[in-house]
Amino acid sequence: MAVLHTTNKSPLQTRDLESCLRLTRPGCGILLLEDAVYGALKSAEGSDMLAEAAKDRRIYVLGPDLAARGFTPEELIAGVTVVDYGGFVDLVAEHHHVQAWV
Amino acid sequence: MSGTQAGEGGNSKVKRFMIVNRKAPYGTIYALEALEVVLIGAAFDQDVSLVFADDGVYQLKKGQQTKDIGQKNFSPTYRALGDYDVEKLYVERESLQARGLAPEDLLVPVRVLGSTELSVLMEEQDVVLSF
Numbered sequence: 001m002a003v004l005h006t007t008n009k010s011p012l013q014t015r016d017l018e019s020c021l022r023l024t025r026p027g028c029g030i031l032l033l034e035d036a037v038y039g040a041l042k043s044a045e046g047s048d049m050l051a052e053a054a055k056d057r058r059i060y061v062l063g064p065d066l067a068a069r070g071f072t073p074e075e076l077i078a079g080v081t082v083v084d085y086g087g088f089v090d091l092v093a094e095h096h097h098v099q100a101w102v
Numbered sequence: 103m104s105g106t107q108a109g110e111g112g113n114s115k116v117k118r119f120m121i122v123n124r125k126a127p128y129g130t131i132y133a134l135e136a137l138e139v140v141l142i143g144a145a146f147d148q149d150v151s152l153v154f155a156d157d158g159v160y161q162l163k164k165g166q167q168t169k170d171i172g173q174k175n176f177s178p179t180y181r182a183l184g185d186y187d188v189e190k191l192y193v194e195r196e197s198l199q200a201r202g203l204a205p206e207d208l209l210v211p212v213r214v215l216g217s218t219e220l221s222v223l224m225e226e227q228d229v230v231l232s233f
Binding site for chain 2: 008010012013035038042043044064067068070071072084085
């Protein structure tokens with residue numbers, strides 16, 4: 001079973017997401033939550049890095065955090081899946097373990 | 103000091119306070135705390151202005167719905183600042199563009215300034231508080 005990686009910082013303020021993408025392997029899952037959801041927006045600078053990763057990794061965004069920040073799933077890059085809290089729990093259960101990039 | 107003048111009370115001093123917002127809302131407490139300081143400054147009849155730069159521009163994004171994260175949606179407060187005579191809201195153009203946002207995406211009218219203009223404005227302040 002693959003690893004689920006989580007990251008919660010805005011990629012425009014820290015380089016956590018960049019490190020996460022650099023140090024993860026194809027087939028893993030990456031969940032963006034809290035301020036990390038900004039990283040999955042089509043409109044933001046640098047989102048091509050995540051779009052590239054979405055080709056061989058599963059990228060998830062926590063829906064309630066996206067809505068809180070005033071954005072909709074339509075504004076995310078292609079290939080990203082929006083999950084709710086129940087979906088978060090399922091992801092944790094489905095993966096071997098969770099690695100947080102804080 | 104150039105920002106000092108006689109207030110209503112006769113000897114109260116008015117200073118120019120600039121609150122610089124560089125953090126996204128909700129992920130940290132900075133944005134909310136900055137708003138508190140703005141309102142305190144306004145209550146003391148100070149000359150308060152706000153700057154939104156870097157991820158701080160996200161504080162003004164329209165359509166915030168915080169019901170499911172269990173936090174108060176404080177974004178309507180930015181629209182009410184005019185009632186407290188806080189009318190100087192500046193957004194850095196470079197930060198807005200880097201995030202693919204336009205003034206129409208923001209929930210309140212702002213002045214969009216380039217970083218050079220903004221840096222001049224910062225130098226003119228008596229107090230600059232960073233959040």
